[in-house]
Amino acid sequence: MNVDGRSLLKKLTRRNEFYVFLVLLALCLLIEIRSGQFFSPNNLVDIASAMIVPGLFAIGAFLVIISGGIDVSFPALASLTMYATTKMLLDANYQGGATLPIAIALVIGALLGAFNGLFIGYFKLPTLIVTLGTSSVFKGLMQGALNSKQLTIIPPGMRKWGTTALFIARNPVSGLTSRMYITLIAFLVVLALVFVMLRFTMFGRGIYAIGGSEVSAHRAGFNVIRTKVIMYVLVGMIASLAGIIRASMMQQAHPTNMLGMEMNIIAGVVLGGTAITGGRGTLTGCMLGTLLIVIVENSMILLGIPTSWRSVFTGVLIIVGTGVSAYQMIVMNRTKRVRRPKKGVKA
């Protein structure tokens, strides 16, 4: 079992992440050749900043898809949490730091996530139906109970947290500058924690196991219901964190600004090689797929393509990207079929 260069390449070419990476690289090079601006420090920093909120959403969506479900409620959940937290603190004239807003958001997010988890785990309802429903409920609560309208002022602690720069990148040619915000750290911490959880805890392996076969997971001794409920709580917390970061970075609480993001986020996750049927996929692929979508959404302008064409490109990318992996599956199944008969005689 010597892993030489060739078999390593073979191994790589079998992985979806590899192709996503190639496409990503090709796109970056194309933009660089056309504009000469892609690898400029400020553009890279801009992309990293633009990645924070979608990246967090993608982590949550990824967890749900791995477990065999699909969650469309996270933008509504994030909006509701973000709005409720901001409004509550404004009403109380809160002047402190960012810790309390984040804590409040996490608690609300956990509760709303538990709400999803309750229906999905205990009542075994299909995740798409449940989250379509809760998505509507969350939006309704925000608009009805909280009477949402755009809040142009947010508590100073949030604003400070959302605008503090880690460092500032300057484009040597144009002199344009971009700030790398400290909220990036929050994203990276969540990413690292989820990576460790999925890889090195039985809880994380349980999510994969449930996505592979719920019956087998149950028979093996996983507590399927508990795993699901805890997972949805975590997903709720991650989405709320994204919500509060979004408000902090925009320095305003816009109730509908995040709604509708779910499709592109899920597309990014699937583009990264995560099986929509559950059980298969890596966080690396998920991040690459999301990055691809983020770059397409942010860098078309550098190619000289009007931003109004953005959604067309995103759409094509999704179809081609998922098409390639679907085609790979077909080819794999076909070769399997041809190979199988050689094993002998059917009894």
Place this chain on the structure above:
Amino acid sequence: MAEILLKAQSISKSFVGVQALKDVSFSIKRGEIHCLAGENGSGKSTLIKVISGVYTPDSGHIEFDGHQYSKITPIEAINHGIQVIYQDFSIFPNLTVMENLALNTELAANRRFANWKRIRQIAEEALSKINVKINLDAYVGSLTVAEKQIIAISRALMFNTKLIIMDEPTTALTKKEVRNLFSIILQLKERGIATLFVSHKLNEVFEISENFTILRSGELVATGSTKDLDDRKFSYYMTGRTFEPRRFIPTDITPKPIFEADRVGIPGSFSDVSFSLHGGQIIGITGLLDSGRTELALSMFGMKPIKEGEYRVHGKAVAVKSPKDAIEHQIGYVPEDRLSEGLFLSQPIGDNIVITELDTLTKRFGVVDQKKRGDEVTRWVKNLAIATPNPDNACQTLSGGNQQRVVLAKWLANNPRVLILNGPTVGVDIGSKHDIHTILQELAKEGMGIIIITDDLPEVVENCSEILVMKSGKIVATLAAEEADEQKILSYML
């Protein structure tokens, strides 16, 4: 070794008024290989579930390893050393071999963190228990059925197991894989682990088991040593019927062939295959799995169009390039894997029957004539004795034998002149198998030309008037029914 390991005493269990088990008693000794047989719905699965603690019996009790229980939970059963290998193996296709082997052990030890070094060790230990080698880093979904089964078995052995229950373990295995499985079971026996082997395949019962228990409609009909069992007794115990072994002798053969193959071939699969089928005849095509027999069957139905030679229907050359062409030439095909190729399992039985003849059941604007459809469904359910309370039920509610009848009905409804059946009785129990053979023989008597493609040799000998043996893509022998016996066919096949 004469010590009793498991004793089931007067087990009864009913579900909402249906008596699934009636007063069943049997016992297994330490290290014994015991076969539990019975047709679909005879109560085999219920009995397994009672032993493994999934169900609590209404009355009676289980004695295992010297302790008596009237109630046991699945976890307790595992702790006492009872392991069940389910038909789906309870595996995770999306995870690696390593993880599949180790997860149960890790969970039983209440681990919170996944230590990959330890997981690898556990996996290696598990596989070493039955001396097999499987790439630990491969995904289980990419393995063969036999390999998946080995994983399930070696995983089960990690728990100080005294009794392994295998639910129809040979259904999807090749002959060679069945051999391997049997040698594993014998290895386990040497270590004092008993095996309860669920099967309805006669040859397996004789080959591997020392003792047997046969259930029928929830009742124990026979239990004892396999030595005292023979074919006829076995069939009788299983079905309550006696079957006369009789060979099909065609009557009224049409003077001219209705379907001919003239040196047909697909490069890489088969070549130079010629035969002619007359109305009233049943031809058997047999061979090993890689002999090209399946490809030949698919080519006759247009799913894999031929590249060389020609097919003739009523003496005229026809191009069979798609199933639609085949249907137009009144060729019907009953596929090998009825679950994936022949049926819409979640759809009503009735819809499955009429799907090939929808064209003839429509009124204007393509609206289906519901009355005509209903009549047609009733006719076939009755003709083929499909056992269902309601043809609007989903197909998956039927047993294997009845599902096969639905597939038959579907093609018969289309009035084929030529009917091709690929493994018509794979996975079907004895009684239904017999019924299907009777139906086929009657169809032939009515003038249909039938081609059976199968490696079930008794089936070929019993039903076919002409037998073509394929090997490596060529026909190596054409035998008339009178001169054919299983040994002779086998000698050409191998």
